[in-house]
Amino acid sequence: MKSKITLAFEKCKEEKRPALITYIVAGDNNEKNSLKILNAISKHADICELGIGHNCPVADGYQIQNSSYRALRNGITLKATFNIAKKFKKNSPNKPLILMGYYNLIYQMGEDSFLKNCKTSGVDGLIVVDLPFPENKKFAKKCKRKSINFIQLLSPTTSKLRMKKIITQSHDMSYYISMVSTTGGKLKVSPKKILQNYDKIKKLNRKKNLVIGFGITNKTISSLKRADGLVVGSQLCKAITDSIRKKQNPVKKLNKLVYSLKRKIA
């Protein structure tokens, strides 16, 4: 059976556009709102990523850190994160949902127990920021056995040989990090250069879906639109921060922003 992630990419290909992938942190700015935001933006997004808040996120830039700390301050837990996922999937069973986080939270719950929770809440895929290949082989296999996509990351520093190995082992989607940066940095590489690297990876296996993320905003998204998918995270987190500061409704604001992102690539 095809995964929901695969189906989402197939649909986008038919429509001749990249998949729009959104990232927000679970519980940002609180548990209730974050579910509302997720429900709203999923109408425009093809795949939704939900960040698991961590207080020591070594690969995240300012905006996502901010969202994580805010969510944690407002009481988010891993348990509540699964709750959000479950409620979301109940509402939109066909919309792929990917959890993204750091390995320590998985480690503390135990890999098997974590995956069981993913399964019961309907999670479709996982990105574990600090569990790179090949250390992730065992866990990725476990995910596969449970029909959960383990999403491998590749970056500009990934060697050709590594790329080959990673793509061979990849599931239905892989993630190319656009530049040498934490999340949310300014796009310091030209879209042309990013797409060149993207093509290098695609050439290894055209059938494998590859998305690009890091530094993508409504200013840069259209220049990358021939990719299989594009991830926007920090801009959404920043929009939540701004809406709180300006006492606006974050749900409305995010809805509008993601709609405009979609328009730029559709």
Added chain:
Amino acid sequence: MKIKKGISLIDQHDKNFLYGGKFGGNFIPETLKKPIDDLTKLFAKLRKDKKFLKERDYYFKNYVGAPTPFIKLENLTRHLGGAQIYAKVVSEANGGAHKIYNATVHCLIAKKAGKKYIVGDTGAGYAGKMLSMAAKKFGLKCKIFMGAKDIKRQRPNVEAMRKNGATIVPVTSGSQTLVDAVSECMRYWVSNCEHVHNCIGSTVGPNIFIKICAWSTAQISRELILQIKEEFGRIPKKMKLLNCVGGGSSAMGFWNEFMDTDAELVGIEAGGPKNSKLHAAPLTNGSKIGILHGAAQYVVQDKEGQIGSTESISAGLDYPGISPLHCFLKDAKRARYTSASDEEALKAYRLVSKLENISPSLEPSHAFSEAIRLAPKLKSSDVIIVNSCGDSLKDKDIIKKRLGSYVR
């Protein structure tokens, strides 16, 4: 879990870089895979390169000032009436602490790697001060990440960093202490790893940083083992080596050459304020294994895996994690670990400073506190050696505030 004899402790990991099958490793973002791999290969080559070793020894001798003194604390010994107490006065090294070894080696490596920029984290400010010193000496541009709380409480070292021309980046996230400084420095490295060399200030982080750091501080015990043999004619039968542990670099260096001897190794963690639930003593208090800064280790954390808050009067020990090497030593029962409270450390500082010509900073004062506790229960045939790895001058403000006056 067992320690192998005749093999350097830093090399006793498996192919996943785990010690004892579970401590350490490289839990890092993909972007760091290559820079860490490159550094791992470079270091493997350099540590076998006779020319590089000669260079290291040259700078340890002529720049760091090897060997640092090994002295008997006659007055303290007499005062406590029990074991003979000695100190290895590492604070006599250039810059005033053991952090100079790691900083010097990292600068030498950065030069070999052709890097012009070097960054590092710091808690007590010593790691930052030494890196800024060494960077200046070797012509590297230097940036130091330091928690905003630590910048306030460790002023003398901050001033030294500025004088050496380093850029100090205050870290205002989280608890604004060492843990956040290490995180922020890692983030900076993730974003700039192509041109920048990273120097993690202790035996923590991804495996290669643990290795380089412990390999560098090992100089302390290479000196000490000779000094001991000269003093006693042999290694005394009943000898304890007491060292404070924050990240664990000082203790690793102090113990390294004694791994295969009968020396008893005791690590002293920061117990925090006497009546506080907060501490920085994951080994003493039985914290669970978790991932922090790229490595699996015992770490202060909550049930779900959020890193816990810590508290200690000593900025250098105020860290929720601990080197995977120390986790390994603990589980293999080669070393034992205990803690001293803020108050006990202050008391030890005062007693040692009053009686002796040395004045330990609050970090080694934790170790002295254990020496003071143990010595009266032991016989004069017992030997206690404390690594006095920092000078109290940097803690003058804190000590004045807590004890009313400062003596040195």
